[in-house]
Amino acid sequence: MDCRNAGLGKRVTQGTMAPDPQPPGADARIRGEDESELVSRAQSGDRAAFGVLVERYAAQARRVARAVLGDPDDADDAAQDAFLAALTKLDRYDPQRPFGPWLMRIVANAATDRRRRRTVRRTEQLDPDLPAGGPRPDAEAERAALGERLRAGLAQLTPRRRLAVVLFDVEGYTHREIAEILGIPDGSVRSEVFHARRRLRELLADWKEER
Amino acid sequence: MNDRHTTFDAQPDPRLGAALRAALEPGDSAAFAVSVLARVARARASAWEVLAAWAGRGIVAAAVAALVVGLLAGPALSRAGSWDEAVAAAADANGSLPPTSLLTAAQPPEPGALFASLVE
Numbered sequence: 435m436d437c438r439n440a441g442l443g444k445r446v447t448q449g450t451m452a453p454d455p456q457p458p459g460a461d462a463r464i465r466g467e468d469e470s471e472l473v474s475r476a477q478s479g480d481r482a483a484f485g486v487l488v489e490r491y492a493a494q495a496r497r498v499a500r501a502v503l504g505d506p507d508d509a510d511d512a513a514q515d516a517f518l519a520a521l522t523k524l525d526r527y528d529p530q531r532p533f534g535p536w537l538m539r540i541v542a543n544a545a546t547d548r549r550r551r552r553t554v555r556r557t558e559q560l561d562p563d564l565p566a567g568g569p570r571p572d573a574e575a576e577r578a579a580l581g582e583r584l585r586a587g588l589a590q591l592t593p594r595r596r597l598a599v600v601l602f603d604v605e606g607y608t609h610r611e612i613a614e615i616l617g618i619p620d621g622s623v624r625s626e627v628f629h630a631r632r633r634l635r636e637l638l639a640d641w642k643e644e645r
Numbered sequence: 646m647n648d649r650h651t652t653f654d655a656q657p658d659p660r661l662g663a664a665l666r667a668a669l670e671p672g673d674s675a676a677f678a679v680s681v682l683a684r685v686a687r688a689r690a691s692a693w694e695v696l697a698a699w700a701g702r703g704i705v706a707a708a709v710a711a712l713v714v715g716l717l718a719g720p721a722l723s724r725a726g727s728w729d730e731a732v733a734a735a736a737d738a739n740g741s742l743p744p745t746s747l748l749t750a751a752q753p754p755e756p757g758a759l760f761a762s763l764v765e
Contacts, residue, residue, distance in 0.1 A: 481685070489678045496671035510677060517681045518688060581668035588665075600669065603662035609655070624655075634661065 470529050477524050484524075488517055491534070494605055495541045501600040502545035502593050504585060508552065509545065516544035535611040542597055542615055549593060580638075587637040591630050598623050599630035 469490075475483035495516060500509035520527075520540050527536055588596050594616060601607045601615060602623075612623045671677065 481682070484685070485678065485682050488681050489674065492674045492677050492681070493671060496674075496677065497666065497669040500669045500671065506671060510671065513677070514681050514684055518684060521685060577667060580664060584665055584668035588668075600665060603657045604666045604669065606657055606662075631658065631661065634665075638661075638664070 469533055473524070473527065473529055473533050476521075477527070477529075484521060487533070487537075491537055494534075495537065497604060498538055498541050498597065498600060499545040501588060501596045502542065503549055503552070504589050508548060512545040512548045513541060515548070516541040519544060532611070535607065535615050538601065538605070538607070539615045539617075546593055583637060584634065587634050591633060594618070595626045595630040598626035599634065602627050603631070 469487075472483045472487055476487060492513070495513040496506075496509055499512040499516070500506055503509045503512060516537070520537055523540070527533070588600075591599070597616060598612055601612045602609070607615070609620050609623045609627075612627075613620045616623065618626075
């Protein structure tokens with residue numbers, strides 16, 4: 435896990451587009467041995483240990499939930515539901531396995547359930563072909579416009595496709611781990627990532643041309 | 646998105662990943678963590694409240710059950726005079742020693758008396 439998050443930190447510096455607003459620092463990196471200790475403490479009822487796990491995975495869980503739901507408030511509610519569900523299921527977690535994919539599966543299910551229950555899908559009503567708010571004078575506005583564009587692009591994808599591309603390209607999970615999280619074969623994950631990337635890159639290429 | 650990356654890549658695309666990450670980035674993580682832990686605390690408190698509510702109902706139900714048993718068993722016991730008399734009467738009817746006499750005797754009982762029912 436630490437390699438994954440360290441890699442994300444590197445990616446941000448390599449990219450010339452939007453810098454990561456909250457690049458994962460050394461404190462945010464999730465070390466495997468430290469994590470298994472935390473999880474076993476949480477399993478034995480240590481609420482402080484569970485709190486540390488929540489802090490470490492909060493941003494990731496919220497991003498994944500937002501990829502499914504679009505709306506940030508709904509996503510936060512789903513992520514909260516997921517953490518509570520994880521706490522009640524903690525006795526069923528196998529400490530030999532990585533914690534992240536196990537938790538992300540719960541997050542993905544919570545977000546998907548909430549999405550099913552939801553009747554109004556505001557974000558999906560956004561038209562991705564519309565430039566976001568006309569010409570933007572500064573870099574911050576450019577980034578905001580790109581963010582809107584990407585969120586609208588994600589909303590065009592199926593929830594499974596969104597999850598696959600976000601878990602792979604944003605969170606750094608492997609195809610195998612994503613297959614476990616989504617409960618689908620590895621090959622399907624590759625296919626979902628492929629289609630999602632193609633669509634998002636098309637949208638972004640159009641957006642670049644418009645600029 | 647990134648010229649060096651194709652949609653077929655088995656490696657994450659750093660630029661697409663960074664752009665998506667920025668697009669999905671949530672707000673204050675510390676505040677979120679605090680609200681999750683507050684919900685955990687509320688959930689635990691409400692679990693105790695549920696248990697407390699059931700405990701109250703349980704005590705009332707136990708009191709009612711005890712009252713009903715008392716009302717039903719009381720007249721029967723008063724007809725027999727006492728519990729010991731009721732047990733002795735039942736033993737006489739069988740033609741055997743009452744169980745209380747075996748427990749309260751100074752000498753241990755004869756094995757034959759104890760296992761009479763098995764021998765027969």
